[in-house]
Every structure is written in C-alpha cells, then in structure tokens.
Amino acid sequence: MDTLNGIACFVRSAELGNFAAAARVLGLTPAAVGKNVARLEAELGVRLFQRTTRRLSLTEAGEAFRLEVQGSLDQLHGAMANARARTTGPAGSLRVALPYAFGREYIVPMLASFLEAFPAVRPDWRFDNRPVDLIAEGFDVAIGGGFDMRPGVVARALAPAHRILVASPEFLANGPAIATPADLAGREGILIRSPQTGRVRDWVLSDRHGAEAAVALDRRILFDDPDAAGHAAALGMGIALLAVQSALPWMERGRIVRVLPDWWVEGGQLSLYYPAQRLLPQKTRLFIDHIVECFREQDLPARFSAVDAAIRITRDPGASRR
Incomplete structure (x- = not known):
C-alpha cells in the first residue's frame, strides 16, 4: 500500500507541478506527499523529479514511468471503488x-x-x-x-450549446426595429469575455438556411459572467448574447425576449x-x-x-x- 500511495502522490504531483497542489487533491500535507515520492524514488532506484523551490519537472525516467502507470492507477482506483460499492x-x-x-x-x-x-x-x-x-x-x-x-x-x-441575442421589451421598444443582423450595427451590446483568454470573441450568427452574419453590436458593457449579462439585459441596458440555458430563466419570467429569433450562434455541445x-x-x-x-x-x-x-x-x- 505504501508503494501505491507513492505512485498516487507521484502522478498527481507530475500533473499539477508541485507537491502542495497534489496534497490538496489527495487530502494530505505537502510534506507527506514529498516523503511518499522520495520513498518511491528510493524503491525504484531512480530520480523521478528535478526539484526547484517553485516547481517540479519530470526527469526522462520520471516521464516514462508516468506514462506507464497513470492509466493503470486510475483503473485500479476505479476497481477498488467498485469492489467496495458491491457491499456498501x-x-x-x-x-x-x-x-x-x-x-x-x-x-x-x-x-x-x-x-x-x-x-x-x-x-x-x-x-x-x-x-x-x-x-x-x-x-x-x-x-x-x-x-x-x-x-x-x-x-x-x-444538449446543444446555442447562443441567442436577447434584450428587454422596453429596450427594444425605445429604439429602431431590428429586423436583420445589419440592424445590430451601433446598438448597445452587453458582451461576455472569454474566461480562458479575457477577450471577446467575434461571434457569427447563422440561420436555418445556412446564411451567416457577424454580431455587430457596440461593445458598451463587458462582463465575465453570463448571469450578470442577463440581469443587465433585463434592466434594459442593451442587447446581450447569451447561451440559451442562461437566457431561459429570464425569458420565462418575461424579463427579456429574443432579438432576431431566426438567428443564433452555433456553440457546439x-x-x-x-x-x-x-x-x-x-x-x-x-x-x-x-x-x-x-x-x-x-x-x-x-x-x-x-x-x-x-x-x-x-x-x-x-x-x-x-
């Protein structure tokens, strides 16, 4: 079991780059993770990590060992959990x-x-x-x-991960009609930054006939949270591009409606x-x-x-x- 613990500590440390992060995942202290890895290295007779004060990096032997044991370790944990589940x-x-x-x-x-x-x-x-x-x-x-x-x-x-344009009925009533994607130009937009990059993507609308058009809204408000964007749209601050699942609670309460209902952004699944x-x-x-x-x-x-x-x-x- 000590060897298995050492392998688990080694794999998580290799994935996360340091003992402290591995310790949080494994429910141990960083010192315990380090000791388990050191015991494993002593048992194997090879150095698995090059250690610095900030980060671990795998040695050539460590990378080869990780590739060989990682899948087996996950499969073993699954088998052990399933064996316990048969009785409990x-x-x-x-x-x-x-x-x-x-x-x-x-x-x-x-x-x-x-x-x-x-x-x-x-x-x-x-x-x-x-x-x-x-x-x-x-x-x-x-x-x-x-x-x-x-x-x-x-x-x-x-489910599909479609995005749709939405706004409050009051916002739409107080401006020019929006009948085509071209009518979005210059209108106030409530847009969402990518959580990965911090940037706003240039989204492209599609319709059921395969036509495409750019989302040409003015970037008046930028958020990093879709719920905040839905709230701002419900308060009449502009037109938001939301995932359907984010827009539905607001739509079902009558707070926002779709803009250009025949158009949407394909967002995968x-x-x-x-x-x-x-x-x-x-x-x-x-x-x-x-x-x-x-x-x-x-x-x-x-x-x-x-x-x-x-x-x-x-x-x-x-x-x-x-």
Missing part, C-alpha cells in the same frame, strides 16, 4: 466542476433525488465559469462547454466530461446516468435548442406567463 453501495466524495448560474439553476435541483437514492455519496462541487483540467485537478465529472479534449477525457453530449477509464467508479457512472436521465425527463435538449426556443417563447411572448 456507491460511496465517497464526488468531485464535480460546473458553471455558476447553470449549475445553480439546472444541476443543483437534480442532486436531491440522486442523494436520496445514494446517501453515502458526498458531493464536493466547484462552481466556476472557467473550464477545469479534469484529470490534473482530480475531478470525477465536469459539466459545461468549451473544454479542451485532452488525452484521457471523454465527453458525453447533453453542452456536455458531461469524465476520465476515460474502462472501470469508472460506480458513484461516477451512476451520477452521469442520473444527469443524462434528468435532461431527458425535463426535455432540456429541446429547451436549450435555439430553434425550439424561438418557436415556443418568442413567437408567443405571453405563453411563459399564462
């Missing part, structure tokens, strides 16, 4: 990363029924709009869009991300299946579609309030 049921910490508003609005309400069925599972969730490094940071699952598909990560699509292990821990597999089933029961793939949302909400503005 799924148990232990379930580390999940998900965006702030989306997680609160849609995923947290799905948690109660999961915990009722599997009370020994302990959710440990991180809310952050920035995509995490799933493997290096030790998460079981991440939910969102725009993740880098690094080696060792699997994505399971949940909203997905579940998890480690590519042949033997996933039972708690992880059951949670993934639970979220997929909740999406199906609540018809979220259709609700998050820009096409369906255009038909149901924008065509009949009073429908969500009847």
Whole structure:
C-alpha cells in the first residue's frame, strides 16, 4: 500500500507541478506527499523529479514511468471503488466542476433525488465559469462547454450549446426595429469575455438556411459572467448574447425576449466530461446516468435548442406567463 500511495502522490504531483497542489487533491500535507515520492524514488532506484523551490519537472525516467502507470492507477482506483460499492453501495466524495448560474439553476435541483437514492455519496462541487483540467485537478465529472479534449477525457453530449441575442421589451421598444443582423450595427451590446483568454470573441450568427452574419453590436458593457449579462439585459441596458440555458430563466419570467429569433450562434455541445477509464467508479457512472436521465425527463435538449426556443417563447411572448 505504501508503494501505491507513492505512485498516487507521484502522478498527481507530475500533473499539477508541485507537491502542495497534489496534497490538496489527495487530502494530505505537502510534506507527506514529498516523503511518499522520495520513498518511491528510493524503491525504484531512480530520480523521478528535478526539484526547484517553485516547481517540479519530470526527469526522462520520471516521464516514462508516468506514462506507464497513470492509466493503470486510475483503473485500479476505479476497481477498488467498485469492489467496495458491491457491499456498501456507491460511496465517497464526488468531485464535480460546473458553471455558476447553470449549475445553480439546472444541476443543483437534480442532486436531491440522486442523494436520496445514494446517501453515502458526498458531493464536493466547484462552481466556476472557467473550464477545469479534469484529470490534473482530480475531478470525477465536469459539466459545461468549451473544454479542451485532452488525452484521457471523454465527453458525453447533453444538449446543444446555442447562443441567442436577447434584450428587454422596453429596450427594444425605445429604439429602431431590428429586423436583420445589419440592424445590430451601433446598438448597445452587453458582451461576455472569454474566461480562458479575457477577450471577446467575434461571434457569427447563422440561420436555418445556412446564411451567416457577424454580431455587430457596440461593445458598451463587458462582463465575465453570463448571469450578470442577463440581469443587465433585463434592466434594459442593451442587447446581450447569451447561451440559451442562461437566457431561459429570464425569458420565462418575461424579463427579456429574443432579438432576431431566426438567428443564433452555433456553440457546439453542452456536455458531461469524465476520465476515460474502462472501470469508472460506480458513484461516477451512476451520477452521469442520473444527469443524462434528468435532461431527458425535463426535455432540456429541446429547451436549450435555439430553434425550439424561438418557436415556443418568442413567437408567443405571453405563453411563459399564462
């Protein structure tokens, strides 16, 4: 078991670049992680890391060893968790990363029924709009869009990640009509910075016929949080480009409506991300299946579609309030 602990400390330290970060993931002290790695090096008879005061770097032997053991270590942990689950049921910490508003609005309400069925599972969730490094940071699952598909990560699509233009009815009533994408030019925009780069992307609108047009809004307000952008749009500050899942709560309360309802931005897929292990821990597999089933029961793939949302909400503005 000492050797297994040493390998676990080595792998996490290699992924995260220092003992302190590995210690946080493993629930140990940095000193304990360092000692476990030193014992492993002594047992193997090779130096795995070059150590500096700020960072670790793998030696040639360390990199070769990491490539050989990392997949086996994850598979072994999964097998051990599943063996325990056969007698005790799924148990232990379930580390999940998900965006702030989306997680609160849609995923947290799905948690109660999961915990009722599997009370020994302990959710440990991180809310952050920035995509995490799933493997290096030790998460079981991440939910969102725009993740880098690094080696060792699997994505399971949940729903389309369309973006739509929205504004308050009062804002639209107090300005020129917006009938085509060209009418966006010069209008006040509430835009969102990329959490990865800090920049605003040049988004391109599409319609069902394949036509494309630039989002030519004036960059009047910049936020890094989609919920804040939705709030500002509801207060009449301008036109926001939001993911459908971020816009829906405001739309269903009648606070904002779609602008150019036949146009949207293709944003890929909203997905579940998890480690590519042949033997996933039972708690992880059951949670993934639970979220997929909740999406199906609540018809979220259709609700998050820009096409369906255009038909149901924008065509009949009073429908969500009847």
